[in-house]
Amino acid sequence: MNQPENHASGIRRAADRLFAPLLAGATFRSRLIACFGILLCVIFAGLISAWLYNHATHSVFLIAPVGASAILLFIVPSSPMAQPWAIIGGNTISAFVGVCIYHLVPEPYLAAGLAVSLSVLVMSVCRAMHPPGGAIALTAVIGGKTIQDTGFLFPLMPVALDSLLVVLFGMVFHWLLKRPYPHNAPVINQHQTQDIPTQMRGGPVAADIDAALAAMEESYDISRADLEILIRQIEMQAVMRSHASGNEGPDCAAIMSRHVVSVKPDDDDDYARSLLLRHNIRSLPVVDENNRLLGTVGLRELLKGKGAVSTLMTAPPTACAHDSALSLLPVLTNGRSHAVIIVDDDHHLLGLISQTDLLAALARLTPVLRRSGNR
Known part of the structure; x- marks a missing residue:
C-alpha cells in the first residue's frame, strides 16, 4: 500500500473515532424517539409552568438547564444521573446552593466558581448527582435581575416545578413505550430468597468489580449493579458465540x-x-x-x-x-x-x-x- 492510501486510511480511522456514537447500544431509531420525547417534554414543562403562574412569557418559568435534564432522561434513562431523585433533588439542591452563594459572596467570578463546585459537593453528599444542577447553580449567580429578584423562591419555582414536570412527563412517555423508568437493575431473585440469582453466581464477584473500578481510577455513568449484570451477559454471549457453529455444542x-x-x-x-x-x-x-x-x-x-x-x-x-x-x-x-x-x-x-x-x-x-x- 502506498503512502497516500495509508494517509487516507488514517484519516478514516480518525473520523471514526471522532464521530462514532459515544453511547453503547444507541441506535438512530432510539435517538429519533428520544428527540420526539424531548420536544414534547420541553413544550409540556413550559406550558404547564406558564399556566400555573398565569404568566404570558413562557421562558421566564422555563429555565435553560431543564433542556439538559430532558436530554439525560430521554437519551440515557438508565443512567444514575437521570433518575427522578437525581433530576429533582440535584436541580433543586443546586439552585439553593447558587442562591446562598449569590447572597454571601459579592465577587461575581468567585461566586460563580463556588456555586458550581459546591453544588457538585452537596449533590454528591445527597446522592443526587445531576450535571445540569451545576448550570442551575451558575444561573442563580449570573442569571440577571429576573432570576435574582426571585430570591430563595427560585429553587422551588421554577426549578423544582420544572424538574418535577420533566420527570412526570418522562415516566409517562417511557411507560407508553413499555420501557422501565425509573431504572432498576433488571435481575432480581425470582424466588424471593436471600440467594444470589442463578445467573449472578460464579465468575467475578462484587469485590472483583470494586477492585477493577479502583484500579481504573475513573468514574463511569453506570451503577455497579448494572455493570455486574452487563459483565454476566457478556460472559454468556461469549460462550454462545464461541460455540454457535454447532461443531462443539448440540442443537x-x-x-x-x-x-x-x-x-x-x-x-x-x-x-x-x-x-x-x-x-x-x-x-x-x-x-x-x-x-x-x-x-x-x-x-x-x-x-x-x-x-x-x-x-x-x-x-x-x-x-x-x-x-x-x-x-x-x-x-x-x-x-x-x-x-x-x-x-x-x-x-x-x-x-x-x-x-x-x-x-x-x-x-x-x-x-x-x-x-x-x-x-
Whole structure:
C-alpha cells in the first residue's frame, strides 16, 4: 500500500473515532424517539409552568438547564444521573446552593466558581448527582435581575416545578413505550430468597468489580449493579458465540425430551396437578387436538386459580429444533423459566428442554470448553 492510501486510511480511522456514537447500544431509531420525547417534554414543562403562574412569557418559568435534564432522561434513562431523585433533588439542591452563594459572596467570578463546585459537593453528599444542577447553580449567580429578584423562591419555582414536570412527563412517555423508568437493575431473585440469582453466581464477584473500578481510577455513568449484570451477559454471549457453529455444542433436537407430558385446554386444574406430581415435573405444555402449542401451565399457575387449564395457562418460551442449545442459557437462568418448549414452524409440539437437560449438556461440553480455552 502506498503512502497516500495509508494517509487516507488514517484519516478514516480518525473520523471514526471522532464521530462514532459515544453511547453503547444507541441506535438512530432510539435517538429519533428520544428527540420526539424531548420536544414534547420541553413544550409540556413550559406550558404547564406558564399556566400555573398565569404568566404570558413562557421562558421566564422555563429555565435553560431543564433542556439538559430532558436530554439525560430521554437519551440515557438508565443512567444514575437521570433518575427522578437525581433530576429533582440535584436541580433543586443546586439552585439553593447558587442562591446562598449569590447572597454571601459579592465577587461575581468567585461566586460563580463556588456555586458550581459546591453544588457538585452537596449533590454528591445527597446522592443526587445531576450535571445540569451545576448550570442551575451558575444561573442563580449570573442569571440577571429576573432570576435574582426571585430570591430563595427560585429553587422551588421554577426549578423544582420544572424538574418535577420533566420527570412526570418522562415516566409517562417511557411507560407508553413499555420501557422501565425509573431504572432498576433488571435481575432480581425470582424466588424471593436471600440467594444470589442463578445467573449472578460464579465468575467475578462484587469485590472483583470494586477492585477493577479502583484500579481504573475513573468514574463511569453506570451503577455497579448494572455493570455486574452487563459483565454476566457478556460472559454468556461469549460462550454462545464461541460455540454457535454447532461443531462443539448440540442443537436443541439433540438434547430435548421427546416424550412430553401435556394437557388439553379443556382439562381441569386437578388433572393437570396430578400429572405434575405423578411425573415429578414443573410445567405442562397445553396443546390442541392437532398437537399445536397453546401455552403452558405449572404449579405456580395452578395455585393461583381453579378451573379449566385454558384459563390458567401462560405463554412459554419456545425455540426451534435446529437452534443451538446454548442459546437457551439466558432463558433457563433467568429464575422464572424452568423449561423451553421446542416447536416446528407451525408451532406443533416437538419436545421440551428443561434446566436439567441443559445442565447435563453443559456438563458433557466441559472437556470441549477446556480444550478450546487451551488452544
